[in-house]
Amino acid sequence: MRFSALVDHLRTIAGRDGVLDRPEDLMLYEYDGGIRKSTPGAVVFPQTTNQVSQIMRLASANGVSVVPRGAGTGLSSGAISPEGGVVLAFSRMKRILEVDVENQRAVVQPGVVNLQLSEHVAPLGLYFAPDPSSQKACTIGGNVAENSGGPHTLACGVTVNHVTGLEVVLPNGDVVQFGGKAAESCGYDLTGFFVGSEGTLGIATAITVKLLRRPEHVATLLGIFETIDDAARTVSAITAEGITPAALEMLDGWTLRTVEAYCHAGYPLDAAAVLLIELEGLREAVEEQAEAVQAVCREQYAREVRRAKNEEERALLWKGRKTAFGALGRVSPSYYTQDGVVPRTRIPAVLAHIGEVAKKYDLIIGNIFHAGDGNLHPLIMFDIRDREQAERVQLASRKILEYCIACGGSITGEHGIGLEKRDLMPLLFTQGDLDVMLSLRNAFNPSSVLNPGKVFPTTRMCAETCGPAQHPVLAQEGM
Amino acid sequence: MSSAGVVTQYASQLRALCGGEHVIEAPSELERYSIVGTTPALAVAPASQDEVASILRMANELRLCVVPAGGCTQQMGNAPPQVDVVLLTARLTEVEHYDPADLTVGVGAGFTVSQLSAMVRANGLLFAVDPPLPDRCSVGGVLATGGHGPLRHGFGGVRDFCIGLHFVTGDARRAKGGGRVVKNVAGYDLMKLLIGSHGTLGIITSASFKLFPAPRRTQTYIAEFYSAADAIEFRDRLLHSPLSPICLELVSPGARQLLRPSMDAKSWVVCVRAAGSDAVLRRYRSELGMAASRQVEGQSEQELWRAVENFSESLQAQHPDSLLMSLSLPLRDVKRVISEIEVVAEANDLTVAAIGRIGAGHLQAALWPLTSADATGAKLVTTISTLRAQLPRDASMMVQLCPAYVRTQIDSWGPTPTDVASMRAVKQSLDRHDILNRGRFLV
Numbered sequence: 001m002r003f004s005a006l007v008d009h010l011r012t013i014a015g016r017d018g019v020l021d022r023p024e025d026l027m028l029y030e031y032d033g034g035i036r037k038s039t040p041g042a043v044v045f046p047q048t049t050n051q052v053s054q055i056m057r058l059a060s061a062n063g064v065s066v067v068p069r070g071a072g073t074g075l076s077s078g079a080i081s082p083e084g085g086v087v088l089a090f091s092r093m094k095r096i097l098e099v100d101v102e103n104q105r106a107v108v109q110p111g112v113v114n115l116q117l118s119e120h121v122a123p124l125g126l127y128f129a130p131d132p133s134s135q136k137a138c139t140i141g142g143n144v145a146e147n148s149g150g151p152h153t154l155a156c157g158v159t160v161n162h163v164t165g166l167e168v169v170l171p172n173g174d175v176v177q178f179g180g181k182a183a184e185s186c187g188y189d190l191t192g193f194f195v196g197s198e199g200t201l202g203i204a205t206a207i208t209v210k211l212l213r214r215p216e217h218v219a220t221l222l223g224i225f226e227t228i229d230d231a232a233r234t235v236s237a238i239t240a241e242g243i244t245p246a247a248l249e250m251l252d253g254w255t256l257r258t259v260e261a262y263c264h265a266g267y268p269l270d271a272a273a274v275l276l277i278e279l280e281g282l283r284e285a286v287e288e289q290a291e292a293v294q295a296v297c298r299e300q301y302a303r304e305v306r307r308a309k310n311e312e313e314r315a316l317l318w319k320g321r322k323t324a325f326g327a328l329g330r331v332s333p334s335y336y337t338q339d340g341v342v343p344r345t346r347i348p349a350v351l352a353h354i355g356e357v358a359k360k361y362d363l364i365i366g367n368i369f370h371a372g373d374g375n376l377h378p379l380i381m382f383d384i385r386d387r388e389q390a391e392r393v394q395l396a397s398r399k400i401l402e403y404c405i406a407c408g409g410s411i412t413g414e415h416g417i418g419l420e421k422r423d424l425m426p427l428l429f430t431q432g433d434l435d436v437m438l439s440l441r442n443a444f445n446p447s448s449v450l451n452p453g454k455v456f457p458t459t460r461m462c463a464e465t466c467g468p469a470q471h472p473v474l475a476q477e478g479m
Numbered sequence: 480m481s482s483a484g485v486v487t488q489y490a491s492q493l494r495a496l497c498g499g500e501h502v503i504e505a506p507s508e509l510e511r512y513s514i515v516g517t518t519p520a521l522a523v524a525p526a527s528q529d530e531v532a533s534i535l536r537m538a539n540e541l542r543l544c545v546v547p548a549g550g551c552t553q554q555m556g557n558a559p560p561q562v563d564v565v566l567l568t569a570r571l572t573e574v575e576h577y578d579p580a581d582l583t584v585g586v587g588a589g590f591t592v593s594q595l596s597a598m599v600r601a602n603g604l605l606f607a608v609d610p611p612l613p614d615r616c617s618v619g620g621v622l623a624t625g626g627h628g629p630l631r632h633g634f635g636g637v638r639d640f641c642i643g644l645h646f647v648t649g650d651a652r653r654a655k656g657g658g659r660v661v662k663n664v665a666g667y668d669l670m671k672l673l674i675g676s677h678g679t680l681g682i683i684t685s686a687s688f689k690l691f692p693a694p695r696r697t698q699t700y701i702a703e704f705y706s707a708a709d710a711i712e713f714r715d716r717l718l719h720s721p722l723s724p725i726c727l728e729l730v731s732p733g734a735r736q737l738l739r740p741s742m743d744a745k746s747w748v749v750c751v752r753a754a755g756s757d758a759v760l761r762r763y764r765s766e767l768g769m770a771a772s773r774q775v776e777g778q779s780e781q782e783l784w785r786a787v788e789n790f791s792e793s794l795q796a797q798h799p800d801s802l803l804m805s806l807s808l809p810l811r812d813v814k815r816v817i818s819e820i821e822v823v824a825e826a827n828d829l830t831v832a833a834i835g836r837i838g839a840g841h842l843q844a845a846l847w848p849l850t851s852a853d854a855t856g857a858k859l860v861t862t863i864s865t866l867r868a869q870l871p872r873d874a875s876m877m878v879q880l881c882p883a884y885v886r887t888q889i890d891s892w893g894p895t896p897t898d899v900a901s902m903r904a905v906k907q908s909l910d911r912h913d914i915l916n917r918g919r920f921l922v
Contacts, residue, residue, distance in 0.1 A: 100811075102715075102810060102811040103809045103810045103811050104718070104810060105809075125719075146664065147664045147668070149662060153662070157635070157639060158662065158664075160668065160671065161635065161639050165873070165896065170901075176898035176900070176901055177896055177897065177898055178896075178897050178898065178901070179873075179896055179897055180809070180872065180873025180896040181809040181872075181873045182807045182808055182809050182840050182873050182874055182875065182896075183636075183807060183839045183840050183841070184625065184636070184675070184807040184841075184875070185807060185873070185875050185895050185896050185897050186807070186875035186876075186877055186892050186893060186894070186895040186897075186921070187875075187892070187895045187897045187899070187902050187921050187922075188672060188675070188676055188680075188897065188902045188905055189625075189638060189671045189672065189674060189675055189676075190672075190897055190898070190901055190902065190905070191671075191897075192638055192668060192670075192671025192672070192674075193667065193668055193669075193671045193672040193905075195668065195671075196664050196667070196668050197667055197668075213718070213719065213721075215721070216721035217721075236580050239580070239582060239692065240580060241692075242603070242692035242693075242695065243692070244691070244692065281721075281723060282721055282722065282723070282755075282759060282762060283721075283762075284755070284756070284758040284759045284761075284762050285755055285756075285759050288756055288758065288759075341660045341662055341663055342660065343578065343581040343583065343659065343660055344580070344581055344582075345578060345580045345581050370662070373660075373661045373662040374660055374661065374662070375662045408576065408658070408659045408660065409658070409659075409660050410658050410660050410662075410663040410664075410665050411665055412663070412664050412665050413660075413662040413663060413664065414662065414664055415664070416664055417664075417665060417666070421665075425665070425666065428658070428665050428666070429655070429665075429666055430653075430655075432652055432653055432654060433653075433654045433655050433656075433666070434666075435652065435654075436648055436652055436654035436669070436909070437654075437666055437667045437669070439908045439909065440667060440672075440905065440908055440909070441667075442908065443901075443904040443905055443907065443908040444901070444904065455666070455667075
């Protein structure tokens with residue numbers, strides 16, 4: 001089938017206004033929150049599961065690749081389509097299908113915006129816990145694909161800990177169910193396996209999530225430090241006290257000054273680092289922990305510890321954290337956000353290493369990260385038009401991630417592999433590990449129609465990423 | 480070659496690989512490792528992931544059936560038609576990493592839950608898994624069965640804090656998922672896939688976990704009710720309150736009698752365990768108010784929770800021919816299902832004992848005859864099929880223990896909301912010759 005005929009067919013499925021294929025419209029879908037670009041051949045906006053199923057059947061039959069897309073806020077180029085592929089955009093599947101208070105669940109379509117769900121159930125005293133920085137825009141379908149985290153996942157867990165059921169359209173168009181409203185289901189935990197599979201196994205069209213009760217009491221503290229080492233050591237010292245904060249975030253001096261100039265959150269301009277610490281729960285417990293955390297900060301030479309006196313002050317402190325990425329746009333034409341993870345005791349060492357890398361490659365690198373779980377977000381400033389500088393950014397990134405791995409860490413804590421980090425996968429996994437993952441992908445998505453080129457490295461595996469998995473061990477044994 | 484000949488050939492390969500002392504062939508010893516009534520032809524205890532891979536590679540060549548086993552505390556499922564080899568994980572006991580300040584630990588699958596708990600408790604930390612028989616139950620086993628105990632309510636299940644694992648697939652490939660850090664989305668989440676797969680996809684050889692600061696002080700409040708319905712209403716009030724206890728367990732009158740045979744218990748009990756300072760515990764007492772008739776702490780509190788953990792053991796000791804079912808339910812359905820179980824039990828002259836993490840929708844229900852009667856097996860079969868026919872949407876009901884006759888008449892697993900064809904595709908992609916636990920699982 002010619003592509004134009006395919007587009008006609010897509011229009012019969014999704015409606016005349018449900019497909020875009022003019023170059024000026026497609027330009028809006030050639031990028032996401034990452035740094036790669038590629039222009040799709042068409043964008044289709046399904047409204048029902050049945051339409052998604054028909055689209056997948058059509059695409060599979062014609063060998064046309066399909067890339068699902070939520071809000072396009074992802075940072076690992078997960079929503080980038082190959083040239084000429086079909087983007088399946090979920091902006092018309094954004095209904096909250098059910099709020100089931102008794103079972104503490106909601107069922108949502110994939111295009112529901114993360115924050116909108118929490119706002120919708122707020123009058124019931126409930127909320128959806130995963131809170132990525134992009135939560136005003138990002139969709140729950142995207143959160144499921146990437147297994148998104150956020151500042152408050154330190155105590156509450158990431159997306160996978162909050163999803164109990166999925167309706168999934170498989171690449172061949174079949175509609176299947178994994179799990180449901182019960183916490184566990186008999187058989188394999190395909191719900192858990194699917195979350196974080198970056199759209200390479202199927203497309204979630206209805207998502208059953210947990211709703212949590214809003215905590216009774218919250219304390220938000222800002223610890224201000226003269227050295228970055230003192231701040232980093234405080235992170236381990238807090239957990240050594242037996243305290244698990246709801247959130248434990250760190251901004252280094254360069255970043256907090258940039259943020260302060262943008263949004264006036266009240267961060268001190270002359271500090272080397274701040275820790276933003278939030279405690280949640282029973283009033284008595286929160287008050288005790290707030291005292292203990294302040295004591296720990298002082299023991300670790302904090303210059304000052306401030307506590308938000310009211311919701312307004314709290315919101316302001318968080319505004320600084322959550323809009324930090326926007327603030328960077330004022331000082332640099334482009335920036336590259338990394339997403340390494342280290343064991344939390346290695347935070348001082350990794351920060352020192354990032355400082356050395358910045359010096360060596362002559363780059364400005366800011367640090368803003370989820371310190372409580374060791375998830376770093378080094379922000380590398382550059383100008384994307386300067387090719388030589390862009391190359392140095394790639395080299396510096398790789399050095400930082402290699403160091404994370406050497407510390408026993410990971411190359412991504414919450415942004416995913418996508419296209420961006422697929423060729424770093426062999427640093428973390430052996431060929432054998434990747435072969436096993438590939439044979440699982442092929443069990444669902446054998447011809448790679450859905451999200452081709454994501455997650456798996458291009459090197460060495462390119463011959464195997466399409467078609468049935470080779471079986472190295474059994475093949476070697478002549479089986 | 481005859482089937483006995485194949486096994487003989489395999490045994491000699493295993494002796495060469497693992498050493499003769501780690502291959503068990505004497506029938507009298509092998510009975511210990513019988514799997515749901517089927518005695519294996521051999522048992523072998525490898526010392527490394529490499530040896531596990533070699534054992535499975537040879538089993539694939541000979542198409543033998545392998546059953547992995549840890550402490551054999553939760554071997555359930557359908558009776559396997561054949562077990563050639565039981566693969567014992569007892570020698571996989573290496574500590575791969577442990578830094579208390581990182582709150583993570585990685586150990587071999589053969590570590591027992593007690594050993595791991597004791598190791599981290601020495602540093603003020605908690606491995607938040609409390610399955611039955613922790614002295615025997617292995618880390619690999621608790622993962623493979625998705626096992627849990629009362630701490631499940633406050634800390635979640637192993638799926639929520641297993642951060643990485645190494646395993647060998649049924650088709651003999653060594654693999655790992657995750658890593659050693661608490662937050663990690665690199666590659667597929669193979670932990671989720673292996674947890675609760677009952678040894679049908681791969682053999683877990685080691686695993687890493689997130690640990691928690693151990694509670695410094697706890698107290699347990701006991702609330703008594705005339706009916707299960709009242710107990711569940713209390714649960715709902717608690718779930719809507721600001722309290723967040725670490726354990727929330729329902730104990731039926733029958734279960735109380737089972738745990739403390741001296742007790743003439745008529746009431747339903749909800750045990751609420753809280754952790755925190757004096758001020759926090761005071762708050763619990765004031766919130767629970769009159770509902771909590773008693774409170775326990777220290778030694779007696781430990782004993783109470785140990786008894787709850789070991790419910791299935793007490794059951795087996797006192798009523799070896801009972802039926803034990805494990806149910807996972809949407810929260811709203813717990814009340815209705817308990818009442819259905821009571822109705823079915825009465826109609827079939829059975830006694831009921833139920834216990835469960837009702838805040839997470841979990842329930843364990845045991846049934847046994849009031850008096851020993853010939854027709855008991857048939858009654859238990861009827862009970863299972865009646866309950867399954869009424870099972871709410873999204874619910875699961877697995878048979879954990881039952882008399883051998885009943886096992887031949889029923890499917891241990893029952894209905895599931897999850898697509899079975901997808902499960903089959905997963906099984907096929909990791910164990911193409913169906914070497915692992917053949918004939919015991921759903922797929």
